[in-house]
Amino acid sequence: MQLKKQFGKRVQQLRHAKKITQEELAEQVGVSIESISNIERGIHGPSFDNLEKIMTALGVPAKKLFEFDE
Amino acid sequence: MQLKKQFGKRVQQLRHAKKITQEELAEQVGVSIESISNIERGIHGPSFDNLEKIMTALGVPAKKLFEFDE
DNA sequence: CCAAATACGAAGTCTAGCTTCGTTAATGAC
DNA sequence: GTCATTAACGAAGCTAGACTTCGTATTTGG
Numbered sequence: 001m002q003l004k005k006q007f008g009k010r011v012q013q014l015r016h017a018k019k020i021t022q023e024e025l026a027e028q029v030g031v032s033i034e035s036i037s038n039i040e041r042g043i044h045g046p047s048f049d050n051l052e053k054i055m056t057a058l059g060v061p062a063k064k065l066f067e068f069d070e
Numbered sequence: 071m072q073l074k075k076q077f078g079k080r081v082q083q084l085r086h087a088k089k090i091t092q093e094e095l096a097e098q099v100g101v102s103i104e105s106i107s108n109i110e111r112g113i114h115g116p117s118f119d120n121l122e123k124i125m126t127a128l129g130v131p132a133k134k135l136f137e138f139d140e
Numbered sequence: 141c142c143a144a145a146t147a148c149g150a151a152g153t154c155t156a157g158c159t160t161c162g163t164t165a166a167t168g169a170c
Numbered sequence: 171g172t173c174a175t176t177a178a179c180g181a182a183g184c185t186a187g188a189c190t191t192c193g194t195a196t197t198t199g200g
Contacts, residue, residue, distance in 0.1 A: 003122040003132060021176065035158055037177065044157055045118025047187075052073040062073065062136035091145065105189055107146065114188055117156070 005042030006068045012040045014058045014065070028057035075112030076138045082110045084128045084135070098127035 015025055022040070026033040029050055038044055046054060055062050085095055092110070096103045099120055108114050116124060125132050 003125075004118050007118075007132075023176080031157090032159055033177085034160080034179095037179085038158085041178075043179095045121075047157060048074050048077070048115025049187090050157085051115075055073075062077075062138075063133045066132035066136055093145080101188090102190060103146085104148095104191080107148085108189085111147075113148095117188060119156085120188085 004039075004045045007045060007065065008040040008042040010065055010068060011036075011054065011058070014060060015040075018058060025054075025057055029053045074115045077115060077135065078110040078112040080135055080138060081106075081124065081128070084130060085110075088128060095124075095127055099123045 015022070022036045023033050026036045029036070029046075030053060031046075031050060035046075039046055045051075051062070051065075055065065058065075085092070092106045093103050096106045099106070099116075100123060101116075101120060105116075109116055115121075121132070121135075125135060128135075
């Protein structure tokens with residue numbers, strides 16, 4: 001509930017840091033751009049398999065995706 | 071692929087540290103004992119909603135669940 | 141040895157992650 | 171102030187995989 005939103009914001013932060021678009025991230029992860037949009041807005045979280053691909057695409061270990069600065 | 075196994079082992083570590091059984095964890099998360107068993111063995115990962123409940127049940131922040139040693 | 145805890149298979153259910161289509165609204169470059 | 175790119179958002183349907191139940195090993199610790 002809370003977690004999906006925090007996670008989404010974190011993905012967006014790291015994506016901006018990497019200076020890539022949602023579309024580019026979507027391609028690398030292998031999902032649609034809408035799915036990335038939904039993840040970043042906290043509509044839904046990624047599957048575990050896609051979580052792993054997001055890590056790889058953003059070039060960060062899993063724990064970095066769950067480090068929220070409040 | 072890799073992530074689910076690492077995550078499963080981490081859950082087991084933290085569950086042992088809390089000295090609770092799979093059954094007790096299952097109750098608190100609201101899933102069956104087999105589901106916890108499958109998660110710990112890396113058969114499948116939890117949904118994002120259940121990930122949040124696992125955090126709560128184990129009393130750790132999300133990032134702790136993704137801190138794998140070595 | 142015994143009991144509790146966990147692993148494991150198979151087979152089926154169901155949720156939520158994901159898709160496509162379509163529209164609107166920011167953002168920013170020129 | 172227009173144009174193109176990026177991203178937000180809805181709705182409606184599909185589908186993978188998360189989850190269940192049943193049943194039987196196997197492991198662990200007392």
